[in-house]
Amino acid sequence: MKKTVKIILAAVLLAAAGAAFPFIRNFSDEALLRKPEDEIYAKVCRLDTDRLIRKINRIEKKYPDMTDKVALLPLYTALTERSSEFTADQLIAQIRREETQPGIEEAFVNMYAAEGYDSAGMLALLDDPETAEETKDYITAHCDLTPDELCGIFRGSDGRPAVIAIQRLAAEDSETAMQLVDEFVSGAQDNISDQKYIAICLGIAQYYEEHTGPEDIESMKNIYIPMMKTIFENGKSDPVRDQAVYALGRLCDYDLFAWLIENEHIDKYCKISVTERNYRQMKTWIAEAKSEDDIRAVLDAMRIMPTLEIGDALEDAIAKGSLPESDELRSLIETIRAEGVHAVDKYD
Structure with missing residues (x-):
């Protein structure tokens, strides 16, 4: 009888321990994130790589907003320092895993770039509908891509990657960027999506604000303003025309400002x-x-x-x-x- 009671009690204790384990693990994660960054880093450096990846994914999932993810920086650092442990295929496989969270995906992209692996792997991820949008943005912004590859991203994307690609081109190879935009604005391309026009407007306006020095302002305006006006005049939908207006409004030129304010085809808002x-x-x-x-x-x-x-x-x-x-x-x-x-x- 005593032996039976002991067996039952042991089973109950094991079940209770199993039920409590997720709570203990979550408490451990919270306690870790409250420590100073150097202590977090020192602690997670003692984890093997698989456990470190699981911990990052678990915490990211629990704290999905970006503010809380700042606390994960020591964990990302500990992981990226191990980039040499992974082959190109292994990093891509990690990015493709369903349980991989957006923040750690970006860490894997950094590791891929740090090891100098061929950009073809990253370009394949851009074409994969299962890749998180945040990761596609990060790949376009941070990977070592040639002007031709950036042109390909712009042509093949209607979302944020297209905006980022045209911004990078404008900063790194402005002549190619303007040729690419002209290809779309001049009518050489048929069936251009609204999103593509919007990407052009956003990309050019943001580049102008961030990269145009006082000595280049007039020459840049001579290039950009006619392009944006053409998009406005040829735009077939209100979102495209509105985005062209917003882009033009960011150029801070009086004659252009007057054209926008006095144009009867532009609405009050x-x-x-x-x-x-x-x-x-x-x-x-x-x-x-x-x-x-x-x-x-x-x-x-x-x-x-x-x-x-x-x-x-x-x-x-x-x-x-x-x-x-x-x-x-x-x-x-x-x-x-x-x-x-x-x-x-x-x-x-």
């Missing part, structure tokens, strides 16, 4: 976005103006979206004598005071 995007530049145009005609587009924009800070800039210019006072200006300033909102600075 797009003009509001253009006005917000050019908030700082409008203050500069007002400070430099000698007459109302010099800032006619700014005044028109204030009738669309009265902005208190622009009203202040107009009053300052009048007070300093750089801008002649008039009934029209006074009336507009009063309207701004009554109906205006505070500026939304899109550059913050």
Whole structure:
């Protein structure tokens, strides 16, 4: 009888331990992430590679938002330092595993690049519908890819990889980038998707903002503005036309700003976005103006979206004598005071 009781008790204890194991493991993960980074790193370096991969996947799944993933950096570091343990095929197999989480996928991509493996493996992942979108973005942004390969990604993708590819091309081989964009904008390509046009707009606008120095501004505008206007004029859907307007609005050029604000084919909400995007530049145009005609587009924009800070800039210019006072200006300033909102600075 005593032996039977002992067996039953042992079985109960084993079952309880099994039920408690996930809780203990989760508590262990939480306790680990609360430690300083150097302690986390030292602790996980003692794990074998398979256990380290399982731990990262488990924690990533538990903390899917990016803020919590910052705590995983010591684990990613410990893993990427072992890149030489993996062949190219093994890294690709890890990326393709269903349980592999997006963050560790990026670590495997880094490891693949660090070992100098052939880009063909990464390009195959870009073509695989099972590859996470975040991983495709990361591959396009960080892998060692030739201009021809980036062109291929742009032609073959309608999502973020196309945007990233055209940005990289513009930064690394601007001549090839412009030839590629012209191929689509000039009508040489048939049946271009809306997403492709949007990728062109986003890619060019972001590149212009991030990479164009003061000495290159005019030449870049001469290239980009006609392209964006062509997309706007030829766009067959509102999302494409709207994206072209948003891209043009980011170039901060007065003549272009006037074209956008005064264009009857552009709706009010797009003009509001253009006005917000050019908030700082409008203050500069007002400070430099000698007459109302010099800032006619700014005044028109204030009738669309009265902005208190622009009203202040107009009053300052009048007070300093750089801008002649008039009934029209006074009336507009009063309207701004009554109906205006505070500026939304899109550059913050």
